[in-house]
Amino acid sequence: MNGKLFKKVLVLWGSMALVLLVPQVALATHLRAGNITVVQTGGLSVKVIVEIYVDLDSEVKVGGAGEYLDFGDGFRIEMPELIADDLGDDVGYVKFERSHTYNGPGSYIISWFEPNRNPNVINIFDSVNTTFYLETQFTISPFFGENRSPVLLIAPIDFACTGVAFQHNPGAYDPDGDSLSYELVIPYKGRFQEVDGYLDPNDQSFYNTIPYGQGNESGNDVPTFTINEKDGTLIWDAPGDVKNQGDVAEYNIAFIVREWKKIFGVWTPIGYVRRDMQIIVTDCDNERPDLIIPADTCIVAGDTLRAVITGIDPNDIPPHPVKIEAFSEILEPDAISPPIATFPAPASFNDPPVDVNFEWITDCAHVKDQPYQVVFKVTDNPGNDGPKLVTFKTWNITVVAPPPVWDTVVVNLANRSDTL
Numbered sequence: 001m002n003g004k005l006f007k008k009v010l011v012l013w014g015s016m017a018l019v020l021l022v023p024q025v026a027l028a029t030h031l032r033a034g035n036i037t038v039v040q041t042g043g044l045s046v047k048v049i050v051e052i053y054v055d056l057d058s059e060v061k062v063g064g065a066g067e068y069l070d071f072g073d074g075f076r077i078e079m080p081e082l083i084a085d086d087l088g089d090d091v092g093y094v095k096f097e098r099s100h101t102y103n104g105p106g107s108y109i110i111s112w113f114e115p116n117r118n119p120n121v122i123n124i125f126d127s128v129n130t131t132f133y134l135e136t137q138f139t140i141s142p143f144f145g146e147n148r149s150p151v152l153l154i155a156p157i158d159f160a161c162t163g164v165a166f167q168h169n170p171g172a173y174d175p176d177g178d179s180l181s182y183e184l185v186i187p188y189k190g191r192f193q194e195v196d197g198y199l200d201p202n203d204q205s206f207y208n209t210i211p212y213g214q215g216n217e218s219g220n221d222v223p224t225f226t227i228n229e230k231d232g233t234l235i236w237d238a239p240g241d242v243k244n245q246g247d248v249a250e251y252n253i254a255f256i257v258r259e260w261k262k263i264f265g266v267w268t269p270i271g272y273v274r275r276d277m278q279i280i281v282t283d284c285d286n287e288r289p290d291l292i293i294p295a296d297t298c299i300v301a302g303d304t305l306r307a308v309i310t311g312i313d314p315n316d317i318p319p320h321p322v323k324i325e326a327f328s329e330i331l332e333p334d335a336i337s338p339p340i341a342t343f344p345a346p347a348s349f350n351d352p353p354v355d356v357n358f359e360w361i362t363d364c365a366h367v368k369d370q371p372y373q374v375v376f377k378v379t380d381n382p383g384n385d386g387p388k389l390v391t392f393k394t395w396n397i398t399v400v401a402p403p404p405v406w407d408t409v410v411v412n413l414a415n416r417s418d419t420l
Helices: 003-026
Strands: 031-042 045-055 068-070 076-078 085-088 091-101 106-114 132-140 157-161 166-168 179-185 188-190 224-227 234-237 248-263 266-282 290-292 297-300 304-312 322-327 354-361 372-380 390-400
Touching: 031 106, 031 132, 045 106, 045 132, 132 188, 157 166, 166 266, 166 390, 179 224, 290 372, 290 390, 304 322, 322 354
Parallel strands: 157 266, 297 390
Antiparallel strands: 031 045, 031 266, 045 091, 068 076, 068 106, 085 091, 106 132, 132 266, 166 234, 179 248, 224 234, 248 266, 290 304, 304 354, 322 372, 372 390
């Protein structure tokens, strides 16, 4: 090869490399959070539902070349390019559904992969060049009947204030009545691949101007980062300062919602949903609103359960307006047999205290071993004083069968077969 031709090849190779490398960085600016759920639609067929939350500061769309949905059986498809709905606060939402039929029963890892996460996630090394990966394990078995993965009703993006305890709950339920548990995990960048340089949000390096030993909301202990394994409430008590991060600090965390089915009297894990979510922290002056809910209760099927849920705000006069929302399978029209419970959706924020009436006319079809969980969420509206903050509380309701009712019994001694 002569010198001129060699130089041309080098220039061409360099141009191709630049074309390949530049889009990776340019496109790597949008993915915030997401999860996958699965519904068995009959036999070996399923419907896969992918929900993605993106950064609307980027013009990049979800899907396209290099983004794919893998069904876990050797078959995968390229995701189409999708336009996100605007949820406000620079957060967009995309929902994608696709049907698939397997060749036989089994346990499958269904995954979604795309470059890349949005930039400046401070607890992941080089997030802008870190791929985004979600997965759900789903089991098809002739012994289970038609299976459905856990359903997560509450979006995986929330805002937090420095020094104020942060809460999140996915509002999960299992449509088949299976038991659920929750566990924290490290976000993935690929199958069995944890992201590089991950740090829990309560790592000491994120507390620059706040003494670490006083980093919780009460200012008397180290900050903690935990999830309740039974009801799914995640608590970060409390976020550190953002002085060295500008006005906003973004963190990504992940947890698993694991599904347990009772098989031959033993609770056995049969699948999970892995949620990757984002917490956006700002340095603001606000206190979380609070909820007053009933104690966990037991009700006899056929009776009507009524309660008042109250939302309050601890901020100085005037307190911030609040709204209350409720999430549960008993509030989902397609989740349980009618009649379902009622809890009016908030029309707007109102001055506290705010009272909302809950009612459920129970039925014998609602009897089950596990309690029903109702997750209540109260959100305040501080206006220009900072982001909206939330508090979650869970109410457990157990529905039991009514006691047996005996008819009058008459013994006819004349029909006795034995003799005295």
